[in-house]
Each structure stands twice: as structure tokens, then as C-alpha cells.
Amino acid sequence: xxxxxxxxxxxxxxxxxxxxQACEIGARVSIVGNEFPAIQTVxxxxxxxxxxxxxxxxxxxxxxxxxxxxxxxxxxxxxxxVANSSIVALINEDVIRPLDDLVAKHGDGLAKNQLITxxxxxxxxxxxxxxxxxxxxxxxLEEAGVAVPTTYEEMLxxxxxxxxxxxxxxxxxxxxxxxxxxxxxxxxxxxxxxxxHFKPGTAEPxxxxxxxxxxxxxxxxxxxxxxxxxxxxxxxxTSAEWKAGNVAxxxxxxxxxxxxKDTGDGALEVVANNTAIAGPLTVGGGDIPASTLWWDxxxxxxxxxxxxxxxTFIAMKNGVSPEILGKxxxxxxxxxxxxxxxxxxxxxxxxxxxxxxxxxxPMLPYMGLLHTALGNELADFMQGKESAEQALKDxxxxxxxxxxxxxxx
Amino acid sequence: MKHRxxxxxxxxxxxxxxxxxxxxxxxxxxxxxxAPHEAVLIEVENCTPLSGCTTETTIDQDxxxxxxxxxxxxxxxxxxxxxxxxxxxxxxxxxxxxTAENWGQFFDSLGNLPFYRAMAFTLTFTFTVTPLxxxxxxxxxxxxxxxxxxxxGPLIFFSLLPMIVNPLLGSLILFWMIDSRGVLGxxxxxxxxxxxxxxxxSTPLMWISLIVYGVWHSAPFAFVVFYAGxxxxxxxxxxxxxxxxxxxxxxxxxxxxxxxMPLMTFVALIQLMDNFRVLEPIVGFNASxxxxxxxxxxxxxxxxxxxxxxxxxxxxxxxxIGVAILLSPVLVRTWRDFKxxx
Numbered sequence: 238x239x240x241x242x243x244x245x246x247x248x249x250x251x252x253x254x255x256x257x258q259a260c261e262i263g264a265r266v267s268i269v270g271n272e273f274p275a276i277q278t279v280x281x282x283x284x285x286x287x288x289x290x291x292x293x294x295x296x297x298x299x300x301x302x303x304x305x306x307x308x309x310x311x312x313x314x315x316x317x318x319v320a321n322s323s324i325v326a327l328i329n330e331d332v333i334r335p336l337d338d339l340v341a342k343h344g345d346g347l348a349k350n351q352l353i354t355x356x357x358x359x360x361x362x363x364x365x366x367x368x369x370x371x372x373x374x375x376x377x378l379e380e381a382g383v384a385v386p387t388t389y390e391e392m393l394x395x396x397x398x399x400x401x402x403x404x405x406x407x408x409x410x411x412x413x414x415x416x417x418x419x420x421x422x423x424x425x426x427x428x429x430x431x432x433x434h435f436k437p438g439t440a441e442p443x444x445x446x447x448x449x450x451x452x453x454x455x456x457x458x459x460x461x462x463x464x465x466x467x468x469x470x471x472x473x474x475t476s477a478e479w480k481a482g483n484v485a486x487x488x489x490x491x492x493x494x495x496x497x498k499d500t501g502d503g504a505l506e507v508v509a510n511n512t513a514i515a516g517p518l519t520v521g522g523g524d525i526p527a528s529t530l531w532w533d534x535x536x537x538x539x540x541x542x543x544x545x546x547x548x549t550f551i552a553m554k555n556g557v558s559p560e561i562l563g564k565x566x567x568x569x570x571x572x573x574x575x576x577x578x579x580x581x582x583x584x585x586x587x588x589x590x591x592x593x594x595x596x597x598x599p600m601l602p603y604m605g606l607l608h609t610a611l612g613n614e615l616a617d618f619m620q621g622k623e624s625a626e627q628a629l630k631d632x633x634x635x636x637x638x639x640x641x642x643x644x645x646x
Numbered sequence: 647m648k649h650r651x652x653x654x655x656x657x658x659x660x661x662x663x664x665x666x667x668x669x670x671x672x673x674x675x676x677x678x679x680x681a682p683h684e685a686v687l688i689e690v691e692n693c694t695p696l697s698g699c700t701t702e703t704t705i706d707q708d709x710x711x712x713x714x715x716x717x718x719x720x721x722x723x724x725x726x727x728x729x730x731x732x733x734x735x736x737x738x739x740x741x742x743x744x745t746a747e748n749w750g751q752f753f754d755s756l757g758n759l760p761f762y763r764a765m766a767f768t769l770t771f772t773f774t775v776t777p778l779x780x781x782x783x784x785x786x787x788x789x790x791x792x793x794x795x796x797x798x799g800p801l802i803f804f805s806l807l808p809m810i811v812n813p814l815l816g817s818l819i820l821f822w823m824i825d826s827r828g829v830l831g832x833x834x835x836x837x838x839x840x841x842x843x844x845x846x847x848s849t850p851l852m853w854i855s856l857i858v859y860g861v862w863h864s865a866p867f868a869f870v871v872f873y874a875g876x877x878x879x880x881x882x883x884x885x886x887x888x889x890x891x892x893x894x895x896x897x898x899x900x901x902x903x904x905x906x907m908p909l910m911t912f913v914a915l916i917q918l919m920d921n922f923r924v925l926e927p928i929v930g931f932n933a934s935x936x937x938x939x940x941x942x943x944x945x946x947x948x949x950x951x952x953x954x955x956x957x958x959x960x961x962x963x964x965x966x967i968g969v970a971i972l973l974s975p976v977l978v979r980t981w982r983d984f985k986x987x988x
Contacts, residue, residue, distance in 0.1 A: 300951060301948070301949045321694065322951055323951060325952075326952055326953070328704060328705065329705050329952065331705075331707050331710065331711065350695040351695060353693070353694050354691075354692065354699075355690060355702075356688075356690035356691065356692075356704065357690070357691065363694070363695050414932060415932075415934050416946075438689075438703070440687070440703075464826070465826065465842060465844040465846075465847040466844050466846040468846070468847070468935040469846050469932040469935070532694060532695055532696055574695050591696060597694060597697045599702075600692060601703055601704075602685060602704060603685075603952070605950055605951030605952035606950070606952050606954075608950070609946070609950035609952070613760065613934075613946070616934070617758070619935075620849070620935065620936075623758070627758070631758055635731060635732065635760070637731075638730040638732045639732065639952075641726075641730065642681050642682075642723075642726075642730065642732075642954060642956050643681070643682050643685065643952065643954065644682050644683050644684040645685050
């Protein structure tokens, strides 16, 4: 369904191509969002609009400031660029507005599959998809004589062979930094084992299960083949290890793979030439990949005037217009959901994830609290200080305390 | 000073203190005893480009808005947040006390609770860093004071550098140096003859690194204060000691340190307060897997995808109480000195 709608979007774009419109706005626009190449492109193009000021604040700390910056009246930020995890906090606090009337007025050219609807109302416009998937070093796997793994069990075997043959001491990588990253790795693996984060229809956690224990055991087994500092390695540090040629196998974000092959960005020649990607791995004999699907999109603040909302919509639509794909570096930056996007080689991992039934990251009001609890409590297990059952018990207890405070339980 | 004069003299300061110190503390206390309303959840249909349309749970905005308007502060929960697992964890504490067979087991189960885990590191950090930095600061001050005056200027500036550098930046630089591929990390591996040794993978080594950073960062403050104090040292006392045949060490022990004692109290006071609120090195060193402090818990509560304002406020109030307890001996002493003089 993902591919088909993309194909429809592409053919539509060919029909409407060539209509480059000037972007004219009548009120202030202020953007807050994460910082990676695709979002920087969107922000920069939105700033090309004339008629009023377009401010842009793109930072990795966007989640710490977007809510506070939209709760005031008038809100400081008229739009926040979010993903399926971070939109939840904005919906919970009721700081973004439904976009149906703006879509009806100015939405021509947006594909239907770009519209994120909650309870029948359009709440965000998505522009790219993302997922974690396998990244591997072709030359090192050949040297070790192992096939490209399709499951985590095969990845462990391959890592063992690579270490035994003395090719690399720590062949496996991954963003396992304590906190958000470690919790996300748990989520991926847990879904791969068929786990459910919550008891159906309730906010009660159910991570302390057989799937949870297996997940932690697999993560621990993988960590034996990682750099001993792995609990301090976030996506940036893991990428740096990869570019230095210290890693042969890892699960990495699709949006970050492009830079791994960029010698101008510090990648060794041999790394750049031999970095290859494939779909996400499965685990434990399951057929659901141990990964999550993500979208990135923009929202419009509630506490601003209608004129500002309209200007924001026009400027952001300009930021995700098909024309941006005309710049040579842009198609490589992400898996765009924009009309006219032709998938590049860098997109194959994310497409494979979408087509093999990878589950989207849950958009539940209380998921953020569970994610935080996982990030805080799993490090003790990874360091061998406690058992998997104890760690999962701690996660549930920490989550329950937080959920009671926030009124979910 | 007459009471009336004192009142007008103190009024501007008093007002500013009320506005900028007392009011925020009252606000934090208020926020810690109120929690957000019970969430009104509904099942809705969500549509996304990745998964099509699915039924998901979300918050009923209309019902929530009514609730918020009728009681803007939220629901009153009293001390519930203080007593929950994220803070004082009273019921978990009792359970650990009842089930533990020995002290080791008891402390193990306490170490599982975020507040006690954070206190263990915070107190260790505070009570090792503060004396060490006073000792180091005094040593530097004594050393610099004996130098030729042409050398003093540049050396004072050089010694102050760790304090001038932004704490986050300073800790980041040190973090890279102690990486297993960094300058210091490699040196330690070479000295210990263990290529697998990593400071960042070991809790005790990480604690030592944080303590070393804490001393490195704060020693210049102690140095500057003590150096200023040394300029007021009465030369006749020192000369008298020299005539009596006091060694260099005896001069320091019996003349200089007593003279600097009030300054040492001052430095100890400020540094106990600062070190109790340790945060930057934990963030800069990415050390949260090994060491957490109360301030780190506050930051973590506020920077998650779902902000926990009540939890963060409760931890803030506990921090204020902690600082007050920590400072009470020094404050009592100052009060006694004051009473003795009048």
C-alpha cells in the first residue's frame, strides 16, 4: 500500500510538474524541529517565502523546547516538525490545530497519504518516512566468508566469525546509549519478538513478559560484540565508529545512512565504498521485523491567529513542495513522501522495512512515559548488575509511578 | 543602625528576594503537590502513510479542556508524588527493609530506586570533591604566592582556565580524552597493560573520572579566594613564627590556615551547594548509566517525550531540603560566631 500510493503520487507529479509557484505569505512563521539533512532542507526552503519573516530553529533538543514554545498565547513557534513519537506530546497538551480547512483551501498538491489524521481530523502533514535497518560492510563479510544476515541470530553468528578470524575485535554497532536510544533498541527488538507494550485497550504495561526477557537477552548477546563503551554511543557516536572502519554490522536509521558513505564527512575511503544496506532483521523466528516505522511531518500551532496559521501552512507546504526534489542532493537525503520522488538506492532499507510489515512506532498518549522508564532502567541489566526480570520489573514500576502522576492509571 | 533606617535600607533587596527567590520556591512547592488531571481517553481512528488507518487510544481534548478550566491547577495529590517510587519510594523502602536478609541486600534494593541511587552518587561526589578542591586550591594559592611577581599574572590566568571554560564544554573535552581511543584512555590502557580497559564501561572508574572533573573545574575558585586571603596575611606573625624556628609546614599549619579559616568556611559553603547540584559532567560524560544526581533526574523528567512537571518539582523541593540539611552545620557555626561577637 505504501509503494502503490508512492507510485500514484509520482505519476501525479509528472502531470503537474513545471508549475513553480512563488511563495507569498502575510504573517510571521516560526519553525522548531529536529536537525538532520532532510529537515534542514525543508526549513531552508520554507524560509524562501517572501512577504513576512520566517524564523527557523532546528536543533537536536527540539523536544525540550517545542511544547513550552507552543503553550503560550500567542505561541512562539507557529509550527513544530515532529515524528510519530513526538506529535503525541503536542496532541496530549492540545497545542496543535486541526488542518482540515487549510488543507481544503491551500492543500492542492499534497498527496492523500501525506495527511496524518487523528479522530478524522488532519493534525500533521508528513513529508518523509524513516526506519532502522541493516547496514553492513560488504568487504568484511566477504573476507569472513559469511552471508548477509537476515536475522539477529545470523548477525551473532557472523559477528562471532569476524571476531574469531581476527578481522575486527568488536564487529557489531548500534545506538545503545543509555536513555532514549537504548529504549528504542528495546522497542525494536521487543516488537520483533511479537511483544505488546501495553495490555490491550489499557495504559497498563506488559513489557515484563517472555518476549521482554528474550529481548534483553538478545540485546545483551549483541553487546558482547560491541565496543565496551556502547552505553555512551548514540546515533552520532555509532556513525563515527562506522566511518572510522571499526564496525561491520549494525542496525541504523535510514536517514543517517547517506552520511556513512560521505568521505567529505569523515568516512574512510574503504568504508564509503563498501557500506551496503538491506532490510531490517527479524528475530526469534518471527516474521515481523525487529524495527519500527516512522514518519516526519509538520504541524501548525493552535495558539496563533488564523492569518499566522495560514501563512505557516503556505510556507511549510512550500518547504515540502515537489520542487525541492530538483536539487541534486535532496532525493538522497530521505525517503520522501512528496509527489515526484523517485526512490534512490539509499531508500531500499526503509522500503524493505515498510514492505515487510514493520510496525509503526505506537502513537499512544502514555508511550512516551514507558519509553523514558525503559531508557532509565535497562542500563543496570546491560551492565550485568541485575537480572532481566528485575530490570523489567523496575521498568514497569517506574512507568506506573509516572503514569499515576500524569493521570493515565 | 536604627530599625527604621535598616528597614528602608533593606527594602529593595527584600522585595527582590521575595520576587526572585521566595515566589519561585512557593510555585515549585505548589506544582509538586498538584498533578495533571486524570486523562480522559477515547478510541479514535488514526490514519498515517505507513500503516493505513488503525484504531488507537488518544486523549479526549474537549473533556480534558473542561476539566482544566474547572480546576486549572490540576488535581491535589498532597505528598503522593513525594512518596512514589520516583522519589522517596516509601513502600518500596519498607519492602526492602522487611525482605532484606542483610545490609548488602538492603542497599542493593535501595540502589534500584532512582532517588536513592542518585543520592548515593550525589553525596559521594559532594563529600570527596569539596575537601579535595579546597586542598588543591590552597596548594596552588601557596605555590603561586611564592613566585616572582612577573610570573604571577600569567600563572593566575592559566590556573583560572578550568573555571572560565564552560562546564559542559570542559566535561565534553575530558570525555573525548578518556574515550578508549582518546589520549588519556589509551594512556591508561597502556599503563594498566589491558587493551580492553574502558573508563566509560566501568562504574567505579566513571565515578572517579567525574570526581576528578569536579575537582579540576572548581579548584580555581578556591584558589582565587585563598590567594586573595594570602595578600592580607600579617607578615609580623609569619616572621615571628620563622624566628621561633617554624618549618614551612608548621607556618602553613599554625599561621596561614587559621588566618584563612573564615574563607575556607565560605568556600566549603558555596562548593557544598554547587556540588550537591552536580549536573553538567553527567550530561557531558554521557554517564547516566553509571551515575545519576538529583539535578539529572529533574532534567530527565523535563526532557522526556512526555514532561513530568510534578515529578520534577518534587525532586527540586527535595534538592532544596537536601542543600539546607547539608549547610546547616556551617550555618549554625556562622550564627554562633555572630552571637559571640555581639
